[in-house]
Amino acid sequence: MTRLLEVENLTLQFDTDEGRITAVDDVSFSLDAGKVLGLVGESGSGKSVTAKALMKLNAGNAIYGPKSKITLHLDGGPVDVMSLTTAAEMQVVRGGAISMIFQEPMASFAPAITIGDQMVEQLLIHTDMSAKQARELSIEMLNRVGISDASKRFRQYAFELSGGMRQRAMIAMALSTKPKLLIADEPTTALDVTIQAQVIDLMKDLVADFGMGIIFITHDLGVIAQTADHVAVMYLGRLVEQGPVREVIRTPAHPYTQGLLAALPHLDDLDAPLVPVPGDIPSPLERPSGCVFHTRCSKAIAGRCQREVPQFTRVNEGHKVACHLYTSEEVQA
Numbered sequence: 001m002t003r004l005l006e007v008e009n010l011t012l013q014f015d016t017d018e019g020r021i022t023a024v025d026d027v028s029f030s031l032d033a034g035k036v037l038g039l040v041g042e043s044g045s046g047k048s049v050t051a052k053a054l055m056k057l058n059a060g061n062a063i064y065g066p067k068s069k070i071t072l073h074l075d076g077g078p079v080d081v082m083s084l085t086t087a088a089e090m091q092v093v094r095g096g097a098i099s100m101i102f103q104e105p106m107a108s109f110a111p112a113i114t115i116g117d118q119m120v121e122q123l124l125i126h127t128d129m130s131a132k133q134a135r136e137l138s139i140e141m142l143n144r145v146g147i148s149d150a151s152k153r154f155r156q157y158a159f160e161l162s163g164g165m166r167q168r169a170m171i172a173m174a175l176s177t178k179p180k181l182l183i184a185d186e187p188t189t190a191l192d193v194t195i196q197a198q199v200i201d202l203m204k205d206l207v208a209d210f211g212m213g214i215i216f217i218t219h220d221l222g223v224i225a226q227t228a229d230h231v232a233v234m235y236l237g238r239l240v241e242q243g244p245v246r247e248v249i250r251t252p253a254h255p256y257t258q259g260l261l262a263a264l265p266h267l268d269d270l271d272a273p274l275v276p277v278p279g280d281i282p283s284p285l286e287r288p289s290g291c292v293f294h295t296r297c298s299k300a301i302a303g304r305c306q307r308e309v310p311q312f313t314r315v316n317e318g319h320k321v322a323c324h325l326y327t328s329e330e331v332q333a
């Protein structure tokens, strides 16, 4: 297995008018080539800012913790993402080795430039292809993502495509530079269920064909179950559980993961009431002390959970949880 990405002790704060907030708190995870990591958690848990950190795309008010380390293993050797500063250095991670697709595909396309011209321009910037080669590859990629009549679509503008087709065109554009890592930030939320399933199947095929690593971000553990090999569950800036997707879904260890799973509809009993995780995520300006989940946890241990930050504990091979209910041999995150 080839290691593609290592994130170690990532901490990220933002200066806002109301004060400094912690959006990501000491997060560590890794990803191998050819694997899909699902990053799941409620709104505001820090999924997007974690993803953007991998390309140093966060806004100017972002402050990275001094121990934060992001290593991307490329053919030419490891790249220390945190140390990249100049625009030329950033080229390696922005549109080169890493591509990112967003929830709203309209935002990724300039409205007054055709889909094709945008795809070609991107290839001319990031590769040494000729314009002809770039055009051929772009049409091939549109075909590859299942867009029929690709050479016609190539000449159209984003607004002329349906939502599902735009999503596919965005995936085609993101993949045409053959990134080592694809970050898909809620790529299916805006789509209807049939198209969502098609996009998920497509991404799985691409992992198999190109051997790239994918980080798939979503609110929805059901989508993660269909897509990912591993899952990392995030809550208020912290990772609370990570492990092989089947194991985490069958035997969730963290009370928060258990709550997320209980909130999913059960196909075998559609009349059963949904049980949402009780309470709201606290404001990042008022992060709870100790275990950040203690204000919503029905299993909180009085006197301990609000004081001590739980460290990762091994549950099983590759399966870790950060919760005081599991006190056995603590392992490195």
Ligand SMILES: Nc1ncnc2c1ncn2[C@@H]1O[C@H](COP(=O)(O)OP(=O)(O)OP(=O)(O)O)[C@@H](O)[C@H]1O
Pocket: 014, 015, 016, 021, 023, 041, 042, 043, 044, 045, 046, 047, 048, 049, 050, 059, 061, 219, 284
């Ligand atoms: N530029 C910024 N300045 C200040 N705060 C920010 C900035 N960007 C993000 N945040 C805050 O960081 C926290 C994490 O945001 P993030 O967008 O990563 O959440 P998320 O998990 O992706 O949520 P969603 O599921 O809604 O997309 C939030 O509290 C958000 O308000």
Ligand code: SF4
Pocket: 254, 255, 256, 291, 292, 293, 294, 295, 297, 298, 299, 300, 301, 305, 310, 322, 323, 324, 325
């Ligand atoms: S550490 Fe305590 S509060 Fe946090 S999830 Fe575990 S039991 Fe609940």
Ligand SMILES: [Mg+2]
Pocket: 047, 048, 049, 185
């Ligand atoms: Mg987000």
